[in-house]
Amino acid sequence: MIKFLDLKAINAKYKDEIKARIDKVLDSGWYLLGEQNKQFESNFAAYCGAKYCVGCANGLDALRLIIKAYGFGKGDEIIAPANTYIASILAITDNECTPVLVEPDLNTYNINPDLIEAKITDKTKAILVVHLYGQAVKMEKIWALAKKYNLKIIEDSAQAHGAYYNDKRVGNLGDASGFSFYPGKNLGALGDGGAVTTNDEELAQKIRALANYGSHKKYENIYQGLNSRLDEIQAAVLDVKLKYLDNDNARRKEIAQYYLTNIKNSLIKLPQTYSENSHVWHVFAIRVKERERFKRYLDDNDIQTIIHYPIPPHKQECYKELNHLSFKITEQIHNDIISIPISPVMSDDEMRKVVEIINSHK
Ligand SMILES: *Cc1c(COP(=O)(O)O)cnc(C)c1O
Numbered sequence: 001m002i003k004f005l006d007l008k009a010i011n012a013k014y015k016d017e018i019k020a021r022i023d024k025v026l027d028s029g030w031y032l033l034g035e036q037n038k039q040f041e042s043n044f045a046a047y048c049g050a051k052y053c054v055g056c057a058n059g060l061d062a063l064r065l066i067i068k069a070y071g072f073g074k075g076d077e078i079i080a081p082a083n084t085y086i087a088s089i090l091a092i093t094d095n096e097c098t099p100v101l102v103e104p105d106l107n108t109y110n111i112n113p114d115l116i117e118a119k120i121t122d123k124t125k126a127i128l129v130v131h132l133y134g135q136a137v138k139m140e141k142i143w144a145l146a147k148k149y150n151l152k153i154i155e156d157s158a159q160a161h162g163a164y165y166n167d168k169r170v171g172n173l174g175d176a177s178g179f180s181f182y183p184g185k186n187l188g189a190l191g192d193g194g195a196v197t198t199n200d201e202e203l204a205q206k207i208r209a210l211a212n213y214g215s216h217k218k219y220e221n222i223y224q225g226l227n228s229r230l231d232e233i234q235a236a237v238l239d240v241k242l243k244y245l246d247n248d249n250a251r252r253k254e255i256a257q258y259y260l261t262n263i264k265n266s267l268i269k270l271p272q273t274y275s276e277n278s279h280v281w282h283v284f285a286i287r288v289k290e291r292e293r294f295k296r297y298l299d300d301n302d303i304q305t306i307i308h309y310p311i312p313p314h315k316q317e318c319y320k321e322l323n324h325l326s327f328k329i330t331e332q333i334h335n336d337i338i339s340i341p342i343s344p345v346m347s348d349d350e351m352r353k354v355v356e357i358i359n360s361h362k
Contacts, residue, residue, distance in 0.1 A: 002350045004304040009345040021236040036235035048171030050197035052204035055230030056211045059158040059180020062194040063091030066176045069206045072125045080128040081111035082330040088156045089313040103329045107272035113141035126152040131160035134282035159282040161187040162249045171197040189234040248344035252281040262355045287336035301357045306339050
């Protein structure tokens with residue numbers, strides 16, 4: 001069986017180092033907001049090229065905290081891609097803002113920057129970009145729009161740790177960026193974790209307080225905050241794994257390149273990239289006609305697949321107020337898309353077998 005993602009094997013590579021660091025935390029007697037957070041935050045900010053990093057409990061919270069820190073709320077509109085994981089949209093509606101959805105480009109799956117300006121109104125406060133499946137969004141036009149209309153750019157970088165847009169990394173492409181360290185992400189913890197990166201010192205400080213009951217000083221609360229902290233143990237694990245992230249991403253790129261060059265089947269549409277460094281291949285998503293039949297075929301040949309995602313946010317039951325909307329490209333992607341195995345621990349043999357099996361599909 002070729003697993004979609006073998007988390008045990010991924011973490012086994014760093015097991016001794018992770019265990020030693022966890023031991024250190026255990027013996028320190030200090031489990032929240034301590035040295036491990038400081039060290040990881042500093043290393044992760046540097047990695048992204050951002051000035052500040054604030055750890056928090058998960059990726060959804062990272063995005064919720066950014067929107068909350070800006071003070072956006074009822075009546076404010078935030079532009080976001082229609083084609084994304086639901087957490088991007090939940091962060092907006094949790095702050096009582098209105099998501100204004102924009103169609104993606106069919107071949108990169110990312111938000112189509114050409115369609116954004118028509119959606120800007122005098123209520124628009126921010127553009128939330130999602131670097132979906134690991135590919136950085138094309139930023140040029142979005143930067144220009146943000147400047148022209150005085151909007152914040154919020155990045156959802158949960159799937160794209162390490163991806164570049166030209167010479168800058170995600171996490172440093174907008175005003176603030178939310179990361180997830182969910183175990184299956186390119187940089188994954190042994191449980192939940194998240195972080196915000198930004199170059200804005202005031203915003204970083206506010207988010208730090210908001211994530212800790214709205215408090216800078218114990219028992220003095222200046223904001224109505226949340227409890228959303230990154231555990232010391234998770235920070236320690238992430239700090240170990242961060243050192244190997246570029247290596248792991250390089251292996252993902254190798255496999256992706258092999259797929260792009262060698263998958264040849266007229267029933268299948270491959271994803272498009274616009275530069276080698278823009279994509280860190282969190283998932284390798286292809287489009288295929290008669291997806292269920294294709295999925296069954298791969299199952300029968302011992303290849304695990306996952307669908308990212310079967311239902312777009314605007315068609316989810318929790319968003320009844322959006323259900324009437326129609327986003328044809330988004331819906332087409334959700335109907336046709338399927339993700340095939342890719343991970344830093346896949347072997348050459350496995351990668352070749354995936355291609356062979358896919359090319360024989362009729
Ligand atoms: C995983 C993910 C999130 C949420 O991260 P959690 O840590 O699971 O809360 C947000 N946005 C996108 C695009 C994601 O893939």
